[in-house]
Amino acid sequence: MIIIISLLAGVIFGFGILTSGMANPAKVQNFFDVAGTWDPSLAFVMGGALLITTPGYYLILKMNKPLLAEKFNLSTNKKIDSTLIIGSIIFGIGWGITGYCPGAVLPAVGTGNHSALLFCVAMATGMMAARLIRSRTL
Amino acid sequence: MTSFTPIQSLLGGMLIGTAVIILMAFLGRIAGSSGIIGSLLPPKLANDKSWRIAFLIGLLIAAFLLDTVADYSAVIQNITTEPMLIIGGLLVGIGVTLSSGCTSGHGICGLARLSPRSIAATLTFMASTAVTVFIAKHLIGQ
Secondary structure, three states: OHHHHHHHHHHHHHHHHHHHOOOOHHHHHHHHOOOOOOOOHHHHHHHHHHHHHHHHHHHHOOOOOOOOOOOOOOOOOOOOOHHHHHHHHHHHHHHHHHOOOHHHHHHHHHOOOHHHHHHHHHHHHHHHHHHHHHHHHO | OOOOOHHHHHHHHHHHHHHHHHHHHHHOOOOOHHHHHHOOOOOOOOOOHHHHHHHHHHHHHHHHHHHHHHOOOOOOOOOOOHHHHHHHHHHHHHHHHHHOOOOOHHHHHHHHOOOHHHHHHHHHHHHHHHHHHHHHHHHHOO
């Protein structure tokens, strides 16, 4: 049952990514290009997602536990440290160069797009490298 | 040029939000894409792999389903060269691992529950992306 629900969530998430324009690097680039060919559409993607998620989370997190699991897995870390900020800056540079972010690229790979696949392989390599370094330094 | 699509983008965003609350209501999990992908990669794999793999398969088959069921194919316009896709991909992979989240984990799930870390991360990567796009398009001129 957990597998089916999770698969369904992935499909719905993917539908949202593909129909909203999030998977289109040109649209992402234009969203950030306020000084040029600005296309504010992606503000509506985030707005639409938060419109559902904010009240949804509020109500769900009032339950004692999730419907199919023992507990809610939420980060309790509240510390804003340099790792968080430096990581976010590096992520933004990559997102700005390519127009792909991790959640948007997999549905794009599913369309058979080669650029998305190439980005995805590089991203996975970057993740492994960072995780390897992290596991050795901590 | 891309055209302004407020209604379609809003509805797409609401679909994303729906997926996010399904994952929390049933599994008690944050729909953070980078975390779900990263935890399936070496050196240390998560113990609960099955729901993560199922979610990622869902993301991958979405385009096929949308095409067959609704006859809709998403427009994907690449903006850069292959070497830059590799460099950008590496940067995204390293960045989201350090910041423990991306557009979905921090930008949607974190903001929805007003996590201070996620607010800081989202403001930072949005600003960083905007600066990068400005440099790439207007100063270097892609």
